[in-house]
Amino acid sequence: SQQGEEDPQALSIQEGENATMNCSYKTSINNLQWYRQNSGRGLVHLILIRSNEREKHSGRLRVTLDTSKKSSSLLITASRAADTASYFCATDTRSGNTGKLIFGQGTTLQVKP
């Protein structure tokens, strides 16, 4: 079963606007990660936030984590047409040392020029 659930499933915005995507999960985590996937390609890691962190920044990306609500959000500021992609959250649920992650179903972001 999928641990992470992204919301919304699809998002369409104009270039320059901010895009916010949310992820909820069910069990305790070591960390939560966000990935990006361009159409027909593999996933690319964007950012990782550990369970003891509340906020993290990387360039135009800002990730927050609320472990009490079991939720995370990814904010992309000043979006560009090149940000058009699907975005996935993935959780490390402390299942031993296998490195296994559980991926959500993703949010499809379209940024219109």
Next chain:
Amino acid sequence: DVKVTQSSRYLVKRTGEKVFLECVQDMDHENMFWYRQDPGLGLRLIYFSYDVKMKEKGDIPEGYSVSREKKERFSLILESASTNQTSMYLCASSWTLKSNEQFFGPGTRLTVL
């Protein structure tokens, strides 16, 4: 840069054929993973391996097997391909002791006729 390569970008096979999908990583990662990705279902873990010759079933192992004879190579085998195995197959790898960020290959789009 970490590189994960997959043997084919596109593959067309016939029902009943034995299919081999190969994945190679060049960063000495302990963990390797095979996912399939279908519209509306996100990424689903088929099998993973945390060491040479070690393997564990993921969420949907039925109809698949894997082989990891060398650390850098992880093969996914469809013993007798069926049309419901038409999908995008993604391979990934990660370290165990560092953050378990996964590095993905470009994907293989398999069509079974």
